[in-house]
Amino acid sequence: MVQIEDIRAAFVARLKKALSAHGIDQWGAGARLAEIAKVTPKASSKWLNGESLPGPAKMSAIAGALGVKIEWLQHGAGDDPGFLKLGDSENIGSEHSSSSAADIVRGMIAKQGKGLSEDARRRLLAAAEADDSGAIEIDYYRPGAVGDEVWIAHYDVRAAMGGGQIPHDYPEMFQDVRVSPQHLREMGVEFKEHFHLKMVTGWGQSMAPTIKHRDPLLVDVSVREFSGDGIYMFSWEGHLYIKRLQWIGDDQIKMLSDNERHPPQTIRADETFIQARVLLVWNAHLV
Numbered sequence: 232m233v234q235i236e237d238i239r240a241a242f243v244a245r246l247k248k249a250l251s252a253h254g255i256d257q258w259g260a261g262a263r264l265a266e267i268a269k270v271t272p273k274a275s276s277k278w279l280n281g282e283s284l285p286g287p288a289k290m291s292a293i294a295g296a297l298g299v300k301i302e303w304l305q306h307g308a309g310d311d312p313g314f315l316k317l318g319d320s321e322n323i324g325s326e327h328s329s330s331s332a333a334d335i336v337r338g339m340i341a342k343q344g345k346g347l348s349e350d351a352r353r354r355l356l357a358a359a360e361a362d363d364s365g366a367i368e369i370d371y372y373r374p375g376a377v378g379d380e381v382w383i384a385h386y387d388v389r390a391a392m393g394g395g396q397i398p399h400d401y402p403e404m405f406q407d408v409r410v411s412p413q414h415l416r417e418m419g420v421e422f423k424e425h426f427h428l429k430m431v432t433g434w435g436q437s438m439a440p441t442i443k444h445r446d447p448l449l450v451d452v453s454v455r456e457f458s459g460d461g462i463y464m465f466s467w468e469g470h471l472y473i474k475r476l477q478w479i480g481d482d483q484i485k486m487l488s489d490n491e492r493h494p495p496q497t498i499r500a501d502e503t504f505i506q507a508r509v510l511l512v513w514n515a516h517l518v
């Protein structure tokens with residue numbers, strides 16, 4: 232007898248596959264699904280975490296937006312859909328072998344891009360026309376600029392500054408934050424691209440007084456490995472932490488708390504998975 236948990240897990244796997252094929256990573260999935268299905272981010276995060284399934288109308292809307300058949304998305308019926316893959320000219324035909332990147336992308340969109348929005352189509356073509364080398368980088372969910380200001384997504388990721396929090400695969404999204412990248416740089420915040428910046432929440436007192444309980448934190452999610460001593464958001468032994476990390480050699484890292492009541496720990500680098508580097512505490516404490 233098939234359990235409901237197995238049905239939900241299989242649906243989540245198909246949904247993640249379709250999202251990934253459209254360049255939607257875990258940081259943007261909840262918001263995008265909420266937009267497609269016209270539900271709250273909390274509801275869409277439950278779908279992504281396997282806690283519930285969309286109803287028929289929502290399932291149809293998601294399938295249409297992602298360019299897949301509802302039978303496949305809901306039940307896994309039929310063959311896996313042929314997702315749009317950049318750089319794969321085999322699916323376009325040999326007649327495009329000497330075409331430019333923009334021509335190839337136009338053909339791919341016409342043939343396989345039924346589920347793409349107009350904005351996604353426009354971004355694909357703009358990227359192809361700007362760089363005709365065949366290597367096209369896509370990010371559908373860069374925050375839009377408003378003058379010099381941009382929107383930074385604020386996620387319900389509770390990274391513990393103490394005993395650790397068990398992270399969700401797909402975090403829920405809170406109210407976005409509007410900031411000026413130029414102003415951040417003038418404050419001394421160093422980052423390459425503003426669309427790598429996200430907001431998360433510190434949880435606990437072990438990093439006080441630098442970071443207090445429930446302080447919002449600006450993090451750079453493009454930093455996925457140790458890049459020098461500093462404060463990181465990372466997972467270790469299945470829990471999510473925000474701590475200072477210090478390299479001590481021999482593939483070992485010292486995990487430090489600013490609160491003296493919490494002694495340092497030595498952890499192995501190969502068991503530590505960095506998710507982001509903390510750049511700023513939203514109480515104007517530069518870290």
